[in-house]
Amino acid sequence: MADIRIKKYAQTLINYSLKVEKGNLVVIQGYPVAYPLVEACYEEIIKAGGHPYVILKHDLNEILLKEGSEEQLTYVSSISEEIVKRADKLLNIGGGNNTKYMSNIDPKKISTFNKARANVSKLQSERSAKGELNWTLCMYPTQSSAQEAGMSLREYEEFIYSACFLNDEDPVASWIKIRESQQHIVDYLNSKKHLRIVSKETDIEMDIESRIWMNSDGRNNFPSGEVYSGPIEDSVNGKIRFSFPGIYSGQEIEDIRLTFKDGIVVEATASKGQKLLEALIDIDPGARRVGEVAIGTNYNINRFTKNMLFDEKIGGTIHLALGKSYPLSGGRNTSAIHWDMLCDMRDGGEIYADGELFYKDGKVLDKVVR
Structure with a gap:
């Protein structure tokens, strides 16, 4: 018997996250293993009067990245560009058979491959900022992702459904409540000019005046x-x-560990993966700058799973992303990458806005959220 939560998952994605309407071209991308959710979403799109188009994802890029020439690595199919140009809605369902299939690829080749596709990513961001394209990224529970997170498949399914509030009688109502709660934080920060984040071996500050704080309430992610x-x-x-x-x-x-001076990473070290770290921040000039600063507020996500779709939302954490900014936030940084990294604030972490403490030990103070 199919899990009723798959149906609720699809209904929430199509009717709440993407808001599919009659006549919309909706492109679904997903691995074969995620077929139950692909099928359920397809059905919901039909019910909404949309036109679903399915693209099956694969792990064949491993062959390209290992065996391909420079010309092949930098080739970008016009078909992939047309999809981003023509779709009204994009649904990307993550969850493949092997989370490690790219683990032994030369970091420089990964860098070259991603840099070549920056224009497609830029086009998606621009159409999204203009309101011409809605996109959503979600995750289907698979054995490989469960193993990566250190859980059984049943545990991982429960983790995902809890994180998405799909166990609630009305998930959409739950997301509306989250939006309302987060709006208090957004309104507070949109009135501030300066931000300082303090935690273990962390003391970093930045200006946020004229930038727009966004309320991420289950639409894109x-x-x-x-x-x-x-x-x-x-x-x-x-x-x-x-x-x-x-x-x-x-x-x-x-x-x-990163050190910034006037917006640029001037020192970057890691105990493991130093070469990949260096390759990533050298992709282009924008890769050494912060494109995003964020506060995680989903307290149904309380453990690290090695999947940033969930991890960056952990209640009690903040994250910075090197690289591309989201235009709707007012950010102007451009890059081939947008790479999120996570800092735990639950044990002594503090955030100050214009010198005022408003966040401590992983939680926004009551004076802000009331």
């Missing part, structure tokens, strides 16, 4: 539960030590 913005690009100064490994293309970089 599902699940969500964060507020985020893009800092003034040349204002970031100080140091930060990330509490959890940075994950990029299935490879882990451990104990990342």
Whole structure:
């Protein structure tokens, strides 16, 4: 018997996250293993009067990255560009058979491959900022992801459904409540000019005046539960030590420490994965700047799973992303990457806005959220 939560998952994605309407071209991308959710979403799109188009994802890029020439690595299919140009809605369902299939790829080749596709990513961001394209990224529970997270498949399914509030009688109503709660934080931060984040071996500050704090309420990322913005690009100064490994293309970089001066990473070290770290921040000039600063607010997510879709939302954490900004936040940084890294704030962490303490030990103070 199919899990009723798959149906609720699809209904929430199509009707709440993407808001599919009659006549919309909706492109679904997903691995074969995620077929139950692909099928359920397909059905919901039909019910909404949309036009679903399914693209099956695969792990064949491993062959390209290992065997391909420079010309092949940098070739970008016009078909992939047309999809982003023409779709009204994009649904990307994560969850494949092997989370480590890219682990032994030369970091320089990964860098070259991703840099070549920056224009497609830029086009998606621009259409999204104009309101021409809605996109959502979600996750289907698979054995490989469960193993990566250190859980059984049943445990991982429960983790995902809890993180998405799909165990609730009305998940959409739950997400509306989250939006309302987060809006208090957004309104507070949109009135501030300066931000300082302090935690273990971390003391970093940045200007946020004229930038827009966004309320991430399960539309683009599902699940969500964060507020985020893009800092003034040349204002970031100080140091930060990330509490959890940075994950990029299935490879882990451990104990990342960054030092910023006038917005630029001037020192970057890691106890494991130093070469990949250096390759990533050297992809382009924008890769050494912060494109996003965010506060995780989803307290149904309380453990690190090595999947940033969930990890960056952990209640009681903050994260910075090197690289591309989200235009809607007012951020202007451009890059081939957008790489999130996570700092735990639950044991002594503090955040100050214009010198005022508003966040301590992983929680926003009551004076802000009332």
